[in-house]
Amino acid sequence: MTQHTSHIHGFHHTGILTRDLDGLERTYRSFGFTLSPRSRHLLGEKAGQAPVPGCTANMCALFGDSYIELLGIVDESAPDPWHTKAMADEYEGFRILNFDSDDAEAVDRRLSGAGLRTSGVLGLERDVDTEEGTRTMRARVVHVDPATTPEGYVGMAQHLTRRYVHQPRYLGHPNGAHGIDAVLMVADDADGGTFDAIVDRYARVLEVEPRREGALTVLEMKAGRLEIVRASAAGDVLPGEPAPAASYLAAMTILVSDVGAARTLIEDSGTATQTTQDGFFVSARDAYGTGLFFTDRGDRPGRGVQGARGVAR
Numbered sequence: 415m416t417q418h419t420s421h422i423h424g425f426h427h428t429g430i431l432t433r434d435l436d437g438l439e440r441t442y443r444s445f446g447f448t449l450s451p452r453s454r455h456l457l458g459e460k461a462g463q464a465p466v467p468g469c470t471a472n473m474c475a476l477f478g479d480s481y482i483e484l485l486g487i488v489d490e491s492a493p494d495p496w497h498t499k500a501m502a503d504e505y506e507g508f509r510i511l512n513f514d515s516d517d518a519e520a521v522d523r524r525l526s527g528a529g530l531r532t533s534g535v536l537g538l539e540r541d542v543d544t545e546e547g548t549r550t551m552r553a554r555v556v557h558v559d560p561a562t563t564p565e566g567y568v569g570m571a572q573h574l575t576r577r578y579v580h581q582p583r584y585l586g587h588p589n590g591a592h593g594i595d596a597v598l599m600v601a602d603d604a605d606g607g608t609f610d611a612i613v614d615r616y617a618r619v620l621e622v623e624p625r626r627e628g629a630l631t632v633l634e635m636k637a638g639r640l641e642i643v644r645a646s647a648a649g650d651v652l653p654g655e656p657a658p659a660a661s662y663l664a665a666m667t668i669l670v671s672d673v674g675a676a677r678t679l680i681e682d683s684g685t686a687t688q689t690t691q692d693g694f695f696v697s698a699r700d701a702y703g704t705g706l707f708f709t710d711r712g713d714r715p716g717r718g719v720q721g722a723r724g725v726a727r
Contacts, residue, residue, distance in 0.1 A: 421517045422620055424637030425480040425594045426571040428666050429510025430702055431502055435486025438702050439473060442484060444683035446589025446676060447475040449484065456539040465539045469494045476584045479637060480594045483510065501567060507703015508663040510567045511597060518554035518572040528618045531559035542578050551578045565599055565612060565661035589679050590671035595709065596639050602660035603644040612661065613642055655698055655705055665705030673710045
């Protein structure tokens, strides 16, 4: 498999799911993230079907090319066409990973041709406040069948109105954050074949040749990289961290302009941090179910598990 990212270029967004959106908002503001205003979702249930008001709302920490979605169930009685309540019933936390695409239809055809079950192309809308008034954000998304991705809810998303999402007034963060550098996934390896199947799935999704870096298997995209570690080795990379499932989305790496300043801000807010080789780490216990690595070294010199992704002990 040659390395290229046809119609998939990097991370579109990561998603943290909770039934306590107020608490999630307070926590991430205390970490120094600027958040967009809360917005209710309009969701399409089937391909070609008009979106309807759903049970969820979100706020986003926006970086210009990617974002962290803070997703909350805000109305238990509202329609749930994307089965978000069932997702939260399993466990809350880092549940959603969407890759950025410039052609959702082409990606859907390619994934189906590669033997992956998908939702087809779905429509997503939500009203957002802009400096010109209220506008409707529109996107096309393709979900991989969640029954085949126990590690998380995975999809590809295509902005149709990117300017309404990544508004300049929300891109400046007190902690200096300016991008998602990596996502770390823990993959079950208890039966010997599951780990290889998960790696193969993402290699097909991203059209990238996997490579090894110590205990990590890495799939490098044009912008950002997916890192996969065997569950049996997760303690070496994330010592003492909770394991909510056999396979799961475990952590994300945030690029900041000044690691020292970001760490001081977060510690002054009352959250403990741990030192890593190229920055610091906030535990999933303190960040609503996702570990957060912070680094100002996007070139990844001397990249390896110990320190670069492992918490110093």
